Structure formats: structure tokens, C-alpha cells
Amino acid sequence: MGIGPGGSVLVLAQRRAGGGLCRSSGALLTLARRLGAPVGVLCGPPEGDAASLGRYGAATVYTVADSRRHPTGVAVEALAVLARRLAPAAILIAAGREGQEVAARVAVRLDSGIVTDAVDIRPGPDGPVAVQCVLDRSYRVESSVVRGVPVFTVATRSVAAREAPVDPVVRRLAVRPAAGVREVRRIAPVGAPAPRRPDLATAAVVVAGGRGVGSRDSFRLVDQVAEALGGAVGGSHTATQLGWCSPEAQVDVVGRVVHPRLYLALGISGSVRHRAGMRAAATIVAIDRDPAAPIFAVADLGVVGDLHEVVPELLAEIRRRRTTDGVNGTFGGAA
């Protein structure tokens, strides 16, 4: 039972590990403006971030004290309280592991329908309509929520963030989790650097090199990218056979089967035996010289080019972004 345009829309803003707000928050606010009056919800010490939310149209911003010891408890509590208080048209949360969890729990609290990984949301006659791409992105589905306050998690990378500056009213919200509720707690500091290169089986990021790398010396490039992304190094069957990487790094039907969030294939054509080792990867990026290489049929992003030229440029770009990020602080760059 949403309220039509003009009603409020709750947006859960997120902070980046290094400080400042995520780009996704700007994108969410942009979407929220289509549906109603954006209300930002920010967990943790406010500082200058509330004003930043105003840049993207949040007229009201609620800040909630959050020690971040418990990753999602405070956000869930805050959204539930505000939803009951404001009866918004929708609740927008950035898709991702934490967002998914918060959204799910809020949906249960409010007995509300939920649509995840939306790529777009537009207003509709009966409430907001969310667009998803399902089944390996081969179908486009439009859905809406018919019970409760619609909860949406949004894959904001396809949403452009557009400014609409206002001067937000900042309110403090106090939430107290119910007595006896046991929460998840962190047992290591967030953003602590990985102790050493992760193991192939457990790595969230895997960078692998194949025949296209050309030599053991050039395999350095693979190592460098893995280091830059905090990932593990892998190799194709040929790379292992030729001794460019260790046998334990072989990603192949006869080697290791990996399940990373990101798989970066450098100079790998994508033979069926190699694909058997990495088909479970959530996101696949490939760089190869041959536009007809089978790897491009499974890559989410395919780069046709010489990896010996592209990779050094990529490493330089990554370095550049990492140094400028700290300087800029807010919505700069793409992070």
C-alpha cells in the first residue's frame, strides 16, 4: 500500500571503507526522485556525508549511530522504524551482499514484497515497477510489489547518478535493538589487508593467464594484476604445461575448479576444458587477441586486444584511481 509520487522514498546510503559515500547512494537517490521525495538514511557518524546526500536530492536525512560492530543490525532497525513512521512509497537499497541481507530482513519485518537486483525502477499506476534481467540476462522482467512497502535492491552500475542539490534537514534517529536479540559481530577489523595471496579455491578474485601470455616472463603481468586486485593467480592447462605457473594454479577440468566473484582471463581462448574450471565464476572478464575466441561467449566484459599492451595500461589506471580516491573523498571517480 504505497503512496503515489510525492510520498517519501527511503534510501539507505552506504559508506566506502576509506570514508565518503558510495557512488551507489547517488544513483539510488536519483532513482528515488522519480518515485517520490527521497529520504536518506545514513548509519554511522554523519560528518559531511549528510550534506553530500543533499546534493542528490535528499531533502531529509536521518543519521543513526552505528559502531559497525554489527554489520547490518542497525540499518535493519532504522529502516523498519522509519518505514512504519513515514509509510514511504518504496525503500531503495544498493544490491550487494550487505544490501541483500538488510533488504531481506526489512521485508520480513514489514511483511513487504521485495525485488532484488533491479536495473531500473520507474513509477507505475499501482506503485513502482522494477526491471530485472534474469536467466543469464536473456530475459527482461518487470515486476511490482502488491503488499507492504516495496523493498528494492538496485544494481546501481546501470543507473546514472544525477545531481539535484537541496539543503537537507538532518535528523538524528535513535534505534535500540530489541532485548535478547543476538547480533552478528565482526571479529577482525573491516578492510584489513589480506595477509598473503589467497588460495585459488577460496579466492574471491582470480586472475589467470593462458597461451596468449606467451612466456614465463610475461606471466609477471598476471601476477601484477592479481596483486593489484588482491586475487589469486591461475593458469590454463598450457601455461602450466609450459611451466609458466605452478601446477597447483591450473584452472582446468583436470585442475582446480574455482568459484570466484571475479575471474579475469588473460590470453585464454576459452577451450571447453578451461571453462569447466571457471564456469562457476560470478563475473568473467577476458582479454584476448582473437575476437572469435570462445571465452567471449561467456565473458561479461570481453576485451579484444593484446594483453601485453592492455594490462600495463590497466595497472596504471588502477594505481591512478587508488591515489586520487583518497584525495577526493566523496563521489569522485567510479568507486
Place this chain on the structure above:
Amino acid sequence: MIVRLVLGLTITAVAFALAGRRVWMLYRLGRTAQPVEPGRTRDVPARAWAVLTEVFGQRKLLRWSLPGAAHFAVFWGFVILGATIVEGFGALFQRDFHIPLIGTDAWLGFLEDLFIVAVLVGLAVFAALRLLQNPARTGRRSRFFGSHLGAAWLVLFMIFNVMWTLLLYRGAQVNTGNFPFPHGAFASHAVARLLRPAGRTAGDVLETVGILGSLGVVLAFLVLVVYSKHLHIFLAPFNVALARRPRALGPLLPVYSGGNPVDFEDPTEDDKIGRGAIEDFTWKGMLDFATCTECGRCQSQCPAWNTEKPLSPKLLIMNLRDHALAKAPYLLAANDEVRETLPDDVRAEAQRPLVGAVEAGGVIDPDVLWSCVTCGACVEQCPVDIEHVDHIVDMRRYQVLIESQFPKEAHTMLRNLERAGDPWGRGAAARTEWMAGLPFEVPVLAGGERLPEDVEYLFWVGCAGALDDNAKRTSRAVAELLHEAGVRYMVLGGAETCTGDPARRLGQELLFQELAAQNVKTLDDAGARKIVVTCAHCFNALGNEYPQLGGVYEVVHHTQLLARLVGEGRLTPVHEVDAAVTYHDPCYLGRHNRVFSPPREVLGGVPGLRLTEMPRNRETSFCCGAGGARMWMEESIGTRINETRTDEALATGAEVVAAACPYCIVMLTDGVSTRKQQGRAAEQVRVADISDLLLRSVRGPGDGAAGAASTVDKPIVD
């Protein structure tokens, strides 16, 4: 006379008692083994013919000309000289005994003497060979590496003793006038001439000494035989008679326990799956181990052994034999109390796991077991028809199903087969990708339909043919050729699932049965009668193994069909393909199924191709390394089998390495790529299927109508 009779009969009795006791123990040991699977006595005519040609004709031995000829001589020597044993025993009773009717004929005397000489020559050849190929000098390259050399020399020595004592006796007999053959026995007479100067009395003594010595040596040899590998002289004819016919190649047998097939739907508690202990083998298996002559011909051909892996088929069989003999007291003990009283080393032997690492006291090391590519070169060579591959797979079955101990890379292949029906896990819907880009529509049988009457062939594409980028070319080429020739065919598309060959070779018999049953149902529902395949493993599974599950089809390999079409003029290879080519016989097409000529006929029909055979071709072809489910395991010991074979192919000077199986194509392509990367192969060398070359010749070069078959010439190698 009395003395020689008494002495003679006494030593005979003692020898027979000793030998008999041993034989009785061996018989009882065989009884502790499992009953044999049915079919071992079926088709008597074929078995009789096998005994005739292999035992009496020494067919398999003669494949190696020199040792074969020498062994032929020694074998026939033993047979013919049986007459002299009769004569010898007769002479214990009657001094001038001769065999009735023919016992004085010159030809018999000549024959006996001829073979005495032939045996001596044979022994000289054997000795020379053993010295030339002494493993102390040549190491692993010698086929005798690992054989019990001391015992072998002893046997040669004893045979020598048999011969010279026989000659001594016969020579002495000539001089005492008791020799049965006045004419013909040239060697005996020659020896007699040498002995004559000793005089008459000495001659009598020599005769008695000679006969007792001769008989004594023969009897001592008898005892030696039953205690050594030389037992093969008695066992080989039985082993050959009871061997799998036509040969222990091609299909693997289903799992049997106690002589009955194991029903995996509802196995009983006592069902033995595979071989987990030495007594789990059937008595035929025990017979195999006991018959081994340690000749090492199997070892010399084994691709694993030849690439520095620890597997030698000979050593495997010898280890099983030695373990069985060492454990025999334990197995033959009447009850556990008796077992308690056995010596420590016997009880320790009984504790040894059949398959296990050296540290754990394993009889067969896991690296040995899993290195096998089931190419069957060992079975092909073995002169006494030992069934090495069957024993290896049976041991694998136990390891996989009961212990769940097998190379963990194979988990991936098995899980993919279970979840997606193909070893790479791509799934049914991907099986139609290979058809893209062909200039015509490949006819796909819709689900639930039967093949129309006028469709002659079901084209079974197979997993590699549908999903492997390099093997897809073969499927496309075959589709184009069949289309060109006007052959009516259809494919099953996503309804195909893996034939189960890799699961079966690995030892996962349950999964094989499930996959095979599913395919039999699909094929029967489709009404398939004639099936054409491009993969040698599918060929073997569909044609030879599916009948075990009730699926009987006429399965033809694409090279056979293409050869026939060319022969009938329905395909005309007119365009020249100017290349030096060599042909690699796939193990599962050639050795296992005896299809050697059709691929060569096709190559011969293509103008411009110049075929040079590799040294190891046809029955002695050297495996590409992918069989025995090794395609799905990493090769981490020794050198690579596929690279070894690639080097052999490159050495012929060929620019095109032709093959007829996708596994071979994958392995050889890999090998050629590696060699190119290492600068050891020219850039223009490529690997191609027979159909690929034929298509080029039929269509012509660079013809767009050839579709995707001619566009991407370079293989996909990561």
C-alpha cells in the same frame, strides 16, 4: 638294471610328490578365489583354434622374430622331446625299449635330435638376448627390468642340463647298442663317436648314469617349474583356452561377484565390487598371475612405462602373483586359530592393502593403478593371453566405489557427468552449438519421436564432437560429407548424454550403468538401428558394451562409412591435398576393435597425400595418452605420453598428423602446440581428422561452402 629301475622310480616318486604337493597347493589357492564370470567356456571352436594357433603355432611369440623363433624351437623341443621321456622311462624297465610302431623310424630319431640341437641353439639365443638387454646396463628400457633374472638364468641352465644329459645318455646308448634309432639321430651318433674311446664298460656306466642323470634333471626341472615362473609351460594352454574371445580388448566386463552379475539397483551385502584383496580375483585371474612368464613384452609396449611412470603391466602381474603366493598360507588356513599360529611375515602379508602406498605396505601403488591408459598394448603382446586391463579396471572399481580413493581431479569429471551429462559440465542445451554456420540444416530428431523409416543412420555426435572446439570440426566435416553423399541421417541433439566410457574406465561402474541405461532407452525409443560415430570410445561403448544392457545396434565408425562411400563413388575426393601425412591409430578403434584399414583407405583416396607410417602403428600403435579416463586426470609423473607420440609423428616428417578420434585429436593438438611453442615443430604442422582431409579433397580449398570447417584453421588451445 634293477638298480636303475629302483633309483629311477624312487626319484620319480619323490619329484612327483614334491611337485604334486605344490600343484595341489596352487589348486587350492585358486579355489579360495572367486568363481569365474560366465562365458569362459563358450564358443569352443574359437577357443580350440586359439590354442592351436597361439600355443602350438606360437603366433603371438613369432611377432618378435628372433626371440619368437627361438621360443618356437624350444617349445616344440619340449613337445617332441616328450617322446624321449617316454623312451627314458621305458628304458628303466627294458634296456632297449623303444616306442611301439614308430619307435625305430629314422624320421623320429632325426626329429628328436634336430630338436635337441634346436633347443640348444634357442637357449644360446635366449642367453644372448638376456645379456644384450641386461637391465643392469640398460635399465628401464630393457623388457627384463624387474623380472626375476636369477630364476630365469636358472631355468635356462636347467633346460641346458636336460639337453646335454639327454645327449649323453643317447650317445652312451648308441655305444651299448640299446639306442632305438639306427639311422637319422645324427647328434646322438655324433656324441656316441665322442664317447666310444671310453670303452664298453665305461659305456654301460655312462648309459646308466646318463639315464638317471637325464631323468633326474628332467624331474628336478619339473619341481623347479612348479615353483617358478616356468609353470607357464603347463598353464599357458589353459590360460589361452579360457581367455576372453576374440581377445581381452574392446568391451570391459560388467561387475561380477561370485560368478553372478551385480545388480546395482539392489546389491546384496556380500556382493564384492571390484578387487579389494587378492582373493577377490577370480580363479581365472589367479591363473593369469601364475601364467606370467616375466617376458616383459607388455612392459616394453606400455605407454606409461615408456614415459617414466611406475606402471609396468609385467610388474603389476608379478606383484599380484607374489602377493598371492605369500598370502597363500593365510588364505588356506582352516580357521582363525590356525591363522594365529602362522609366522609373522605371513600375517603381515595378509594385512597388506591390495592398493596402497609403499609406506602402507600396499601391493600395488596407486600411481601404478591410475597411470594406466587402458590402451591394451600389454594384452595385445602377451603370449599367454593375460588380461591386464581387466584386472586394473577391477582394482579401480573397488577403489572408486568402495574406498572412494582416486585422483581427485576425476571428481570434477564425475560430478559433471552426474549433473550435466557431459564431462565438462556444459549441459544438454549446448550440444547443438556445433551445427551453427553449416550451409544446411542438420536434421535433429525431436524429443519423443522415432527415426523415420528412410533415415539410414543415427549420427551419434558424442560429447567431444558436440562440445570440444577442436572436435566440433570433425562433426561438421562428417555432417557435410554425409550431406554431400546423400546419406540420410539424423542426430539426437540434447537427448544425447555421455556414453559413460570415462566413468567405466575410471571404475565408476554405477554411473556407467546409469548413463548407459539412459542412452539405451533414448536410442530404443528413437528406434535406432544403425549408428555412426566419430569417437573411438563411443564406438567401443555403443557397439561392444551397450549389448550388456540390452542395447544392440549396428555401430559403424565414421572412417568405415566414409571409406565405403568413397569406394561406392558417392564421395569423390578430386581436389589435391598436397601434404605429407602420418596416421595415428586410436587405441579404441585400432587395437581394441581392429579397424585399421578404412582410415588408410580414405587417406589413400585423397590425391596428393603422402602417407608415412609411424614406427608404432596398427596393432602396435602408441597411445595418445587420453584413454583409461586419463583425459580427465592430470599427468604429473614422468614425461608426457601425448608429447612422446607427437615426437614420433613429427619424426616422420609429416605436416599433417591424421587421427580418427577426438581424444587423440585433443592430445596430439596439445602436443603439437607445445612443440611449436618450444620451437621443435614447424608452424605449418597441424592435426586433422580423416574426415577433415577428405572434405578438403571433396570440396576444394578455400571454398566458402565448406562452412566453419575451413574457416578457423588454428586450433583452440589454452
Place this chain on the structure above:
Amino acid sequence: MERRLGVRVVVLVKHVPCAAGAPGHAGFAADLRLDRAGRPGQLNEADEFAVDQALRVALRRRDVQITAVTMGPVRAVEALRRALVLGADQAVHLLDDRLRGCDALATSRVLAAAVTRLGFDLVLCGTASADSGMSVVPAMVAERLGVPVLCDADALTVRESTVEIHRDDGAGPEALAADLPAVVSVTGRCGEPRYPRLAATLEARYRPVRTWTLGDLGIDPAEVGRERSATVVRTVTPRRDGGTRVLVDGDPTSVAIRLADFLAERQFL
């Protein structure tokens, strides 16, 4: 008479259509149900990892009982059979025609009721399912049960009365803990499931599978099912361009920037 067992692990599993198919092979019903081509259906791949993790807990302690639970039509029992082969001791099939078309809210409600009825110390799930991407069900179930949820675990350690996980989504590693009872969802990075022995495969045929209906769970049918779905699909359109597979070429610098953008958008930088 029920013996109070040490650690009760419940694994929530799902029966999904078989291995990935090419576009065009799946058909849609109005409620987003998929057509099943090829082999009928099987245990969701991610759930195999969950069952295996439960088995690993059981192998370290002697008093663990593992129950696999699924909500689905008649065929879904195949997923339970597979879970039993992989290590579950018993299984429960939540089978009721009126459950057809349940959304995530209703599904989590039904699963939570089943888990409550079973009694639990730890609930395990796979993180994603083949046919619907990252799942919200684990967090929802935890919320309904009033216990902590640890999502997307790459490594899992169960201690006396707490559970610890490590996870890394590409943006950096985290270590979290919670007191039992709790819900944990595991990714494929937690380790390949062990290959079952023949004995396990055969023996699993005799392990008990109970069937529960809505009545057994004490849930009013009017509160679940398609009619009660909180979300409604308005349209389904196939995409001609096969999705957002992007092929980029050009000079290395601009290509590198596009690459970096891509990675940054997805939080990998």
C-alpha cells in the same frame, strides 16, 4: 522417545532445473516458473556445498544430526535424495499443492516453520540458486527465527556455542561470528564436496524422508501460495542481444579505462 542430540543441523535445499541451457530453451509461465528441458531437475549446485559443510561439522563431532529440508513439488524429493547421498541423515519434504507460486516471503515462512518444528542449532543454505541468483531466503528465514544470519561464507567454523565465518566479496576479507543457533549461507569457495562412496549412495536409499503439509506446520493456506505473493510479474520480454555481454576494442588506454570502470562499478577496486 526422542533422544536429545548434540548438534542439530538443518540444511535448506532447492530442486532446480538442470545445468545451464542456452537462451531460448527456457520457457516462462506467468509466475516465472521455468520449463525443464533435458534432464528433469536436480539438487541446486550451491546446496551441495551446504550439505557438505554440514557433513564436515558432523565429521569433527560425533553427535551431529543433519536434516535436509526442501519445499517443492513432488519431483523435489530428488534433491533430498541427493542430499542424503551427500551426507544428510534424514530429510523432510514440504509438499503441498497450495504452496505453488510462493514468493520469497512465503517460502521463508514455511521453511522457518519447518525448521522450528525440527529444532535446530545451525541452519545451512547455499548462497545462490541456479535459477534465481543470489537468494534472500537465508536472511529472511533467520529474521523469522529470530537468530543471527551470516551470509556468503567462504569458510565456516563451528565451535561449542558459536559459529565463525570468513568471507570476501572481492572488496576485501571479513571475519564474523555469531552465537548459535544461527543461519549461515555458504558460497562455492568453502571447498569442493567430497565424492560419495557407493555405500553412501546405496544406503541413502533407505534413509527416512518425511513429508509435511501446511497442516503439519500450522500455517494457514490463505497466507501462502501464488495468490498471496507480495510481488507480481507484469511482463517478461526475451532480449535479442543476448544480454549485456560487451565486447570492447580500441587503443589500450581507453580500453583499460573501460575495464577499470567495469571493475570499479562492481566493487572490485
